[in-house]
Amino acid sequence: SKIDHIFISHLHGDHYFGLVGLLSSLHLNGRIKPMKIFGPVALLEILKIQFLHSDTVLRYPLEFTPVDPVSSAVILTNNDVVVESFPLNHRIPCTGYKFTEKLRGRKLITEKLEEDNVPLEYYQLLKRGVDVNTPGGDKYLCETYSLPPNAPRVYCYCSDTRYDASYFEYVRNADLLYHEATFMHDLLERAIQTFHTTCIEAANVAIETGAKKLLIGHFSSRYKSLLPLLEEARSIFKETDIAVEGRTFTI
Numbered sequence: 100s101k102i103d104h105i106f107i108s109h110l111h112g113d114h115y116f117g118l119v120g121l122l123s124s125l126h127l128n129g130r131i132k133p134m135k136i137f138g139p140v141a142l143l144e145i146l147k148i149q150f151l152h153s154d155t156v157l158r159y160p161l162e163f164t165p166v167d168p169v170s171s172a173v174i175l176t177n178n179d180v181v182v183e184s185f186p187l188n189h190r191i192p193c194t195g196y197k198f199t200e201k202l203r204g205r206k207l208i209t210e211k212l213e214e215d216n217v218p219l220e221y222y223q224l225l226k227r228g229v230d231v232n233t234p235g236g237d238k239y240l241c242e243t244y245s246l247p248p249n250a251p252r253v254y255c256y257c258s259d260t261r262y263d264a265s266y267f268e269y270v271r272n273a274d275l276l277y278h279e280a281t282f283m284h285d286l287l288e289r290a291i292q293t294f295h296t297t298c299i300e301a302a303n304v305a306i307e308t309g310a311k312k313l314l315i316g317h318f319s320s321r322y323k324s325l326l327p328l329l330e331e332a333r334s335i336f337k338e339t340d341i342a343v344e345g346r347t348f349t350i
Contacts, residue, residue: 104175106182107138108258109168109193115142119149126157133160137174137184139192140165168192171269185269187260190294197269198254204228205245212244252350255310259317261291262300264307272309275350277342280315283322283331298328302335316342 107115143163166184175182180198187193204226221231231239255270257278281295290297305313313336332339
């Protein structure tokens with residue numbers, strides 16, 4: 100399996116009931132590498148109880164990190180990404196997640212390097228943005244032989260929440276913002292009662308935080324067609340798409 104990290108926002112069933120089944124399937128399929136799980140502190144107890152009473156001992160380790168639902172924190176840093184958690188405003192404690200790509204090295208201009216017979220030993224220095232002065236008196240400028248890296252990409256995930264400016268600071272300037280949009284705006288009162296968001300509110304979050312693209316999801320089952328929800332959000336923020344199971348979105 101390519102899955103190494105799992106992030107759970109809160110303990111309403113539609114957001115974690117499938118986790119035990121997934122972990123069990125990975126066990127049955129022979130997984131041995133650790134699985135890192137981030138989520139509410141009570142989730143670990145729930146997992147232990149379910150595995151205890153099903154007499155299941157996973158063949159791979161679970162590395163669980165509890166997430167504080169009332170404050171923001173960097174919860175993961177590796178070679179590729181930095182993950183930050185932040186509080187949302189739902190009926191029960193709920194966490195959003197921000198994924199920021201690590202800055203990559205400069206992009207080498209291979210043709211130019213080969214044309215000028217730049218020794219391979221200097222490639223990594225140029226990639227790191229270092230100008231090279233050789234013992235023989237040659238000088239290789241990083242700007243001549245490499246291009247600046249792309250700006251780090253940012254993905255923000257706002258699970259169940261009311262429209263609330265308190266979390267806007269954590270999701271500013273996202274390349275892709277996922278935001279729940281449970282109801283159309285004619286059911287605003289219902290959204291307020293259940294601590295959810297309407298399509299128009301989600302679109303306004305995208306505008307107010309400077310998102311490049313918006314992905315909406317978590318739709319009420321009352322809607323037999325999702326097109327009206329998409330159209331409503333796009334009436335406010337054109338760069339909106341719908342999160343449909345099985346689709347892949349490139350940032």
